[in-house]
Amino acid sequence: MTAPALQQCAALALEAAVRGTQRGIEGLSVKQLIDLHESGHRPQTVLTAFAADPETPAHLARRAADWAEHAHYGLWQMIFPLASPGVTCTDLASGTSRYIAFPPGSLDGVPRWTVWLGGVIPVDGVWRATGAGIRLSPAEADAVAETLSKAAEKMIMTTSGGMPLAEMLPPEPVPYRDAPPWGVRWNYFDPKDDPLYTATISSAVMMLAARLAADVELHRASHPEDAAGHPAPASAAWLDEPHVALHGLTPREAEADTPSQMLLDSLFHQFEYQADLNGPFGRPGVDLNLLYQELGWGGE
Numbered sequence: 001m002t003a004p005a006l007q008q009c010a011a012l013a014l015e016a017a018v019r020g021t022q023r024g025i026e027g028l029s030v031k032q033l034i035d036l037h038e039s040g041h042r043p044q045t046v047l048t049a050f051a052a053d054p055e056t057p058a059h060l061a062r063r064a065a066d067w068a069e070h071a072h073y074g075l076w077q078m079i080f081p082l083a084s085p086g087v088t089c090t091d092l093a094s095g096t097s098r099y100i101a102f103p104p105g106s107l108d109g110v111p112r113w114t115v116w117l118g119g120v121i122p123v124d125g126v127w128r129a130t131g132a133g134i135r136l137s138p139a140e141a142d143a144v145a146e147t148l149s150k151a152a153e154k155m156i157m158t159t160s161g162g163m164p165l166a167e168m169l170p171p172e173p174v175p176y177r178d179a180p181p182w183g184v185r186w187n188y189f190d191p192k193d194d195p196l197y198t199a200t201i202s203s204a205v206m207m208l209a210a211r212l213a214a215d216v217e218l219h220r221a222s223h224p225e226d227a228a229g230h231p232a233p234a235s236a237a238w239l240d241e242p243h244v245a246l247h248g249l250t251p252r253e254a255e256a257d258t259p260s261q262m263l264l265d266s267l268f269h270q271f272e273y274q275a276d277l278n279g280p281f282g283r284p285g286v287d288l289n290l291l292y293q294e295l296g297w298g299g300e
Helices: 003-019 030-038 046-052 058-070 138-159 182-188 195-222 224-228 236-240 258-276 288-294
Strands: 072-078 087-091 097-101 114-123 126-136
Touching: 003 046, 003 126, 003 195, 046 058, 058 114, 072 097, 072 126, 072 138, 072 195, 114 138, 114 195, 126 138, 126 195, 138 182, 138 195, 138 258, 182 258, 195 224, 236 288, 258 288
Parallel strands: 097 126
Antiparallel strands: 072 087, 072 114, 087 097, 114 126
């Protein structure tokens, strides 16, 4: 793993340790957790202790309290990552949308549909990225989102009393080549309007972010061919050829039902990402607008 990657993993681990999670809630039922949440109960962590310390300067105490109370960790998908001054992002893990300010210059040259794994915090009314995180391709983000979904399911099972923590199955491998199309899910389905669910997802991302970032970096090093994703279309004939990624359907046939159309949308996200990507894995291929027009999608 490269030195910059190690630094990001360490920074994510530090954020999780500082923000922390409350001990002693593992045996509570879902109803008990909901009651705690609705009663205004807040976990006691390093951040809350820092915010409550009378020796802490007021402006730092306020920011620490905001971080402890409102920080949202997720997989932030950017359709067009051009800061002006912020970027509209959708958390693929929960479906939540935020307008996020990133550090100056951090999005220079970033391809369309890039996903940022990390946390955002409200600072003086503006959602800002914490600065610690890792950029993912659409295909990588799908795989990580699937892993996070399963992790959140296990967290809910342990708090509902159905599975003690000691009996939890070990984490499953990240499905880099066999993940559902999370990157387009919220175009087809409405996210759950449930603050507790969103908080559970955010906690899962926070606790696993460093581990997932390290896993992605190690996978890139051992499987560099995956960085190229699916081969970009060479011509419009691609629309009439069956593809494994579409379960044997042609792109024109995939338009017939929602599950297949989601797979097709996901492929185009990856193609657009690759067309913008610099370096040896950038694959512009055929003019994608031509394919959109052929499919009746109205061009760009």
